[in-house]
Amino acid sequence: MEFLSSIVGLIPCFYDHTSKHTVYIRDLKQKLQALRKEMAELNNLYEDVKARVQGAEQRQMMRRKEVGGWICEVEVMVTEVQEILQKGDQEIQKRYLGCCPRNCWSSYKIGKAVSEKLVAVPGQIGKGHFDVVAEMLPRPLVDELPMEETVGSELAYGRICGFLKDPQVGIMGLYGMGGVGKTTLLKKINNDFLPTSSDFDLVIWVEASKTKKIQKVIWNKLQLSRDGWENRSTKEEKAAEILRVLKTKKFVLLLDDIWERLDLLEMGVPHPDAQNKSKIVFTTRSQDVCRQMQAQESIKVECLSSEAAWTLFQKKLKHASLLESYGLREKNVVMHDVIRDMVLWLYGECGKEKNKILVYNDGFRLKEAVEILELKDVRRCIVGSEC
Numbered sequence: 001m002e003f004l005s006s007i008v009g010l011i012p013c014f015y016d017h018t019s020k021h022t023v024y025i026r027d028l029k030q031k032l033q034a035l036r037k038e039m040a041e042l043n044n045l046y047e048d049v050k051a052r053v054q055g056a057e058q059r060q061m062m063r064r065k066e067v068g069g070w071i072c073e074v075e076v077m078v079t080e081v082q083e084i085l086q087k088g089d090q091e092i093q094k095r096y097l098g099c100c101p102r103n104c105w106s107s108y109k110i111g112k113a114v115s116e117k118l119v120a121v122p123g124q125i126g127k128g129h130f131d132v133v134a135e136m137l138p139r140p141l142v143d144e145l146p147m148e149e150t151v152g153s154e155l156a157y158g159r160i161c162g163f164l165k166d167p168q169v170g171i172m173g174l175y176g177m178g179g180v181g182k183t184t185l186l187k188k189i190n191n192d193f194l195p196t197s198s199d200f201d202l203v204i205w206v207e208a209s210k211t212k213k214i215q216k217v218i219w220n221k222l223q224l225s226r227d228g229w230e231n232r233s234t235k236e237e238k239a240a241e242i243l244r245v246l247k248t249k250k251f252v253l254l255l256d257d258i259w260e261r262l263d264l265l266e267m268g269v270p271h272p273d274a275q276n277k278s279k280i281v282f283t284t285r286s287q288d289v290c291r292q293m294q295a296q297e298s299i300k301v302e303c304l305s306s307e308a309a310w311t312l313f314q315k316k317l318k319h320a321s322l323l324e325s326y327g328l329r330e331k332n333v334v335m336h337d338v339i340r341d342m343v344l345w346l347y348g349e350c351g352k353e354k355n356k357i358l359v360y361n362d363g364f365r366l367k368e369a370v371e372i373l374e375l376k377d378v379r380r381c382i383v384g385s386e387c
Contacts, residue, residue, distance in 0.1 A: 031114045032088045038121040056134030142203035147187040170272025173290035174283045176301035182283040201249040208255040215267045242268025255282035261292035
C-alpha cells in the first residue's frame with residue numbers, strides 16, 4: 001500500500017513539462033531568489049513607514065487607519081513568506097543531495113505558493129507609499145491645568161457648581177482682592193470637567209489679562225486652521241469664523257483676571273442663553289466689572305479665615321509639627337531651620353515690597369536670626385494684613 005502511495009505521489013513529476021504546473025517545480029530556485037529580493041524591498045519600506053508613524057505618534061498624532069492596516073498586513077505577510085522560503089530551501093536541499101521526493105505534490109504546492117507571493121509582495125509594496133501616515137489628534141474637551149490644593153473655598157465652589165447647572169445663569173463672575181484664590185478656584189472648575197462625561201462640547205480657558213490673545217486662544221481651541229487665521233486680516237473676519245463654529249456648540253468659556261469690560265461678541269463669542277445653554281465664568285478684582293459684564297450671578301471670594309489660613313500654612317511648611325512643638329514648649333521661638341522654612345514660603349507667597357521679614361542671603365544660606373516672641377505672632381504674620 002505504501003508503494004502505491006509513492007507511485008501516486010510521483011505522477012505529477014511525469015506530467016507534461018510544457019504545462020504551467022511543472023513551472024512551479026522546475027524554476028523553484030530562481031523564484032525563491034526573486035521572492036527574497038522583493039521581501040527585502042518590502043521590509044525596507046515597512047521600516048520607513050513604521051519610523052514615520054512612530055515619529056508622528058511622539059508628536060501626539062494618530063496613525064491613519066489605512067496605514068495601520070497596511071502595517072498589519074505586512075507583518076502577516078512576512079511570517080507567511082518566511083515559512084514558504086524555509087520550505088523552499090528544504091526542497092532545494094533535497095535536490096542537491098540527489099533525493100527524489102516521495103511526494104512531488106508537496107513540491108508543486110511550495111512552488112505555487114512562491115509564485116503567488118511573487119505577485120502579492122510587489123502589490124503590497126505599491127500600496128505602501130503614503131503621503132500622510134498620521135493626523136493630529138482631536139483636542140480633548142478640556143485641557144488640564146496645574147493647580148494647588150484649594151483650602152477654605154468650599155462654599156464658593158458649591159455655589160459655582162450650582163450655577164453651572166442652572167439654565168437661567170449664563171454669565172457668572174468671581175470677584176475679590178488679589179491673592180484670595182480666585183484663579184485656583186477657576187482652575188478647579190476647569191479640571192472638574194476632566195474625569196466625568198459632560199453635556200458641554202468644549203471648555204475654553206483664557207488668561208484674559210492678555211486681551212490681545214483671547215481671540216487667538218479661542219481660535220486654536222476650536223482647531224481652526226492656521227492658514228485661516230493668517231488669511232483673515234481683520235478682527236471682524238476672525239470673529240465671524242469663530243462665531244460660525246461656536247454657534248453650533250455648547251461651550252464653557254473660563255476667563256481669568258478680567259480688569260475691564262470685554263466685548264466678547266466682538267471677538268466672536270455668542271451670548272449664553274437658554275437656547276445654547278453655554279456658560280461664561282470669569283474672575284476679576286472688581287465687582288463693578290461683574291456688572292459691566294452683565295453677570296447674572298456674582299460671587300465674592302473671601303479671604304481665608306484664620307483657621308483655614310493656618311491649615312494652609314501648615315501644609316506648606318514641612319516642619320509644621322516641629323514648629324507646633326517649639327511653640328508649645330518655649331516662650332521664645334528662635335529663627336532656625338524650622339522658621340527658615342516659614343520665611344522662604346512667606347517670601348515666595350508675599351514677595352516683593354510686601355515682604356518685610358528681616359533675612360538676607362549670602363548666596364549659601366540664610367544667616368539672620370529673628371526672634372518671634374510667641375506662636376500667635378507667627379499666626380498673625382501669616383493671616384494678618386501685614387502679609
